[in-house]
Amino acid sequence: MRDINTNHLDFLFNLFILVSVLLIYANTIVSPFIFDDWEYIGDNPSIYMKEFSFSYIKNAFSSHRPVAQFTFALNYYFHQYQLIGYHLTNMIIHVLVAICLYWLIKSILFFDPLMKSQHTSYRSVIAFFSTALWAFHPVQLYSVTYLVQRMNSLAALFYLLSMLCYIKARNISVTHTKISLFIIMLLFSMLALGCKPNAIILPLMIFCYEWYFYQDLNFKAMKVQLWSLIIIFAIICIMIFYILLADQISILFLKHQGNFFHILYQRSLTELRIFIFYLSVLIYPHPSRLNLDYDLLESSSLFNPPSTSFSLIATLFFIFLIVYWAKKKNYLSFALLWMILNLLIESLHPELELMYLHRLYIPSMLFFLAIVSLIVNISANFPLKLTLLGAIALYFSFCTHWANNIWKDELTLWTDCVTKSPNKARPYNNLANALSRREKLNEAICHYQKAIELDPNLALYHNNLAVAYGKQGKIDQAMLHLKETIRLAPDCAPAYNNIGLILMNQGKVKEAIWHFKKALSIDWQYSDAHNSLGVALAEEGRDSEAIFHFQTSLLMSPQNPTALYNLKKINQK
DSSP states (O other): OOOOOHHHHHHHHHHHHHHHHHHHTGGGTTOOOOTTHIIIIITOGGGOOSSSSHHHHHHHHTSSSHHHHHHHHHHHHHHTTOHHHHHHHHHHHHHHHHHHHHHHHHHHHTTOHHHHHSOHHHHHHHHHHHHHHHHHOGGGHHHHTSGGGHHHHHHHHHHHHHHHHHHHHHTOOOHHHHHHHHHHHHHHHHHHHHHOGGGGGHHHHHHHHIIIIISTTOHHHHHHHSHHHHHHHHHHHHHHIIIIIHHHHHHHHHHHGGGHHHHHHHHHHHHHHHHHHHHHHHHSOOGGGOOSSOOOOOOSBTTBSTHHHHHHHHHHHHHHHHHHHHHHSHHHHHHHHHHHHHHHHHHSOTTSOSOOGGGGTTTTTTHHHHHHHHHHTTOSOHHHHHHHHHHHHHHHHHHHHHHHHGGGSHHHHHHHHHHHOTTOHHHHHHHHHHHHHTTOHHHHHHHHHHHHHHOTTOHHHHHHHHHHHHHTTOHHHHHHHHHHHHHHOTTOHHHHHHHHHHHHHTTOHHHHHHHHHHHHHHOTTOHHHHHHHHHHHHHTTOHHHHHHHHHHHHHHOTTOHHHHHHHHHHHTO
């Protein structure tokens, strides 16, 4: 390959990735809030930043995963709920992650003797295709199109920036510059943790990078040269573990008591099958295989289902490749180790969902370095290699753009989930919610009933069905399911609010007020209950109290149109 100006090549490659990502995701620019988007963005009072002041910033940072939540607050500050701003931010973050990945891969390839024998631009080409295949791959849409998973992509950005700072510091001999880079590295590590706790694995990955590439897998050299840095990382890990995980683990032991290790055993077996599925979907990511909400049978033993034992063998072979390539092809070994360690951090927690495709965002980063490396070693015909890699990148791009069409609205997304997970209750419930918001109540009720049939003990489904019956004026059926909701979940605030609304319509204002207050005693930040209580208090002529609750409702949800109307109406008296 003819050597050209590598800086120009790097710039062109990164520019190409930027333009390509924006084109691939162009059909998602106004995709609505979906699923957890509502909890963390649409209905989250902590992101309502009306002015750039200390109190609002503090409010944003006091929430769950504060760094990512602060970026949502910035989106709200600049354009409220105009979806284009949220989606563009996610796309730009994805591009920045891809650019950082490009430089990380180049740093890894620097240690391969065969790469050193090639022209310098050859390394850039390998890094480009490895990055492009990752960036264009359909599984990444679950961290880009799915807005709330900015937590995932932003954590990945700081994760990679931290690693790049470490690599830069290791390659610099000036002491004060090295120290400054280490400090910046630690800062990026903390920011990554502020986006998502899975960044806790970062110190271990930096340790592995040092061991693989700077110490050539030599334990003695690691002991002599890095003891102080390892101690610092150990202290940081212990602190993070104590802050983020210690309480959770103790709760898990108490909650599951004697079943804890049995649950962990079954989950571990199930995750073996999930791991093999993850590998298959990375290699063949047809949109028909992608799903937001998979329905997965848990493994009860190594032979139930039979695919569990096969998955164990395949996983052991994967680990064998890590060991086998460690000395022969250290960058391939590191790429596979990167995947398995980054997946492990989220896989074994008993309280987390078994499977989500957004979990592949960081683990899959170096997987395509292994794929590209294997392809370039197939043939000496360089144009043939480029054509094959270009075709794969184009296929991934097409699949991503196609799969993004499913996310154009709630109906298309949840219809797709129901089709792919016909025996799981949650997709039916969420599809019914989307239908109910469009006043397609008969269809919604059918899907709520299917959800209850599949999972009769989940209170939320009964509450949602009651709301749909209430909209149809079927009060007896509504009350029946609301009572069942409270039986299953005595602390369900929406159920008390909904009972209050029915009582209000029946003229039983005092009883309604009791139910609204009960809802607020369970969840004081429940905006709809404040609005409902305000209406009931206004009905009794208690205007000052009503105004307080309308204002509180708007504090919790500034875009609540009913509360805005009610407050304006009572002020005009």
